[in-house]
Amino acid sequence: MSGAAPAGGNTVKERADLALNNDFLRKAVRFTTERLRTGKEKAAEDHGNWDEWRERGRQIRLHTIAHLDYYLNLFANNARANGVHVHFAETAAEAVRISLDIAKHVEARSVVKSKSMVTEELHLNTALESIGVEAIETDLGEYIIQLAGETPSHIIIPAIHKNRYQIAELLSVDAGETLAPDTQILAGFVRRKLREKFLEADIGMTGCNFAIAETGSMVLFENEGNARMVTTVPKTQITLMGMERIIPSFADLEVMATLLPRSATGQKLTVYMSGISGPRRSADADGPEEMHIIIVDNGRSLQLGDPEFQELLNCIRCGACLNACPVYRHIGGHAYGGTYSGPIGAVLTPALKKNVAEWDDIANASSLCGACYEACPVKIPLHEMLVYLRRRKLEAGRGDKLEALGMKGFAKVMRSSKRFKAVLKLGQLGQKLVVRDGGISLKVGPLKGWNTYRVAPSLAGQSFREKWPTMEQEIRNGLKEMDPALKSRMEAIVRDRENGGGGKGGHGHHG
């Protein structure tokens, strides 16, 4: 059942309400994201020159995507020369059809899978089950949520929303005996159970972290060893890869291997990093005899040539933006309603589906604070993309009428200081009707959404602009009394700021 739409609620707001009411989920998400976020920050600091590495990572991804036609073609030719059967799928349906065709021809009864977001995107497990093939997730967290019939709520820790008692209950049903809610016992059961599954499975199915164009190799990062199992034991291997997973060379892999594990979990390297270049050689005694790589578009190419969204294809799926996002930390992954959650999901889901209309409300599940950009190891400006998405939604006439009016009205008011003054005065008078204890908690009109969870501050009796002449006066007087050397130094700083670097606003990532 994995791949089914999350239960409860059609909009992010409804699903988030469910999440907000679930106290355990909120605590677990906060705890885990906090641990991953601080782990990442420490790993980046220990490694040093983090911004230079991010910039290098960004340049490699930008270069590869800008020449994706060249590199993808090269990869396909080299993988084929390695003995891989390469397939191209424009749509999810096509990728599913090819996968099922292979499963039928090798007469598969079971498929063991290592973590793959692309197969989540395709709802491939459900499709395999529909032709009577058992699909078994083998990553510990993925196995747990598959038993629960749910979808991953975090890209790195998929079962983040389950506690050990819930997990013990699920695994006890699976085991046919009561298992104690002890991590070692539970993990030990899964190890034994899945050992059998690995050894009897006909197909091993994987995702792909990176594909190396110059050698036709596919690369997997993991900690448990299940991806190695899946690519070592079964006779047939099927790898599903997003068409943008390419990097040119093994030399470039060093940069990705430096950025990805540190950003995902704060590790210097995941326990296993494997480069697979084709099926087993004829004299080898293990590894798959037959290997397929299915290259999937499924909406990715829609981003190519789009100046606002092409950089989305640079994403290396580390999850750092989820851990940094105050909204994700509050509502958890299922509230986003798509395969990908958090800031990347908020942009990627509508981008891949090209139906901004249906998914538009997830762009609002963000406070546009820019923490996602700061966390991103390849510097994708996600917070700006969220604004583009909101703008496109308004342009398509599908926006919140008040927001549209608000954006127009805001522009009109801000264009004239006289009008701004007048509006402010009106507000200062008008709010007298609704202010209680220095705040406004009235839940009507434009304040409804905001005030459901907090109290809007009342407008100050004297606005900043009204205060400014006095403040400016005070500062100037202060300067007069200042030590002349200090004053000239400060003036020099102000001059410098005006000459260079000014007006870049915040992050300066366009530079």
Add this chain to the structure above:
Amino acid sequence: MAKSEQHQAWLDGLDAQSRAKQGGFIDGISAKLRRSRPVEPPAHPFRGAPDFWNAFEWPLEERITRFMDNFKAVGGHPVRLADMEAVKSFIAGKASEMSAKYIIRQNQPELNELGLEAALPDAKISVWNSDPNEHWKARAAEADFGVVVADYAAAYTGSITVLSSKDKGRSVSLLPTVLMAIIPAERLHTRLGQVLVNFDRIGRENLPAGIHFISGPSRSADIENDLTIGVHGPGVVYAIIVG
């Protein structure tokens, strides 16, 4: 043979379809990028790690210390021994301490000369792929110890690199309960890039099917962030540096 001929015919059909589709698929990307497909390799000025990083190197003693610190930090067991004679006694000692009955090892010259068989007369020691009729994956799955000699190692990340071949099974470093990885000191580099560059250098035609970097015991934090060791791969990993 009828079935396998049929299967081959189906695979050939798939490959013909794939080749036919490739041109259009790639041209579609070129069209989106609003230019024709480049025939020459594009200039890639940012290939690999930054220059300051490529100049970075620790002396041998520091490489060994750093490797051991990193390996220990992730729950692995690093040891440093003087020579292969000491390695033999160490592995034999651990085998009797943990009552290891089944041992599988790679068919590598260093291990053929090691003489583990004589040192452990009571254990059943199998040599990977030494008999074509044996079910080697099952032999590896039942083994208490897997013994390998690393092809490379990198100190900065505490990683061991093993390459597959007919004599070096991927299963030997994966399926046994305990992994014993022997690292000759001269194969220990500072950076990951010093290992990776070899694969670009030898080129596609000479790559093994499997290249595996191993940086500690198998682990998971999927249940309530509680660290579990030995989920699918070996839970006990010895990195034995020699020299």
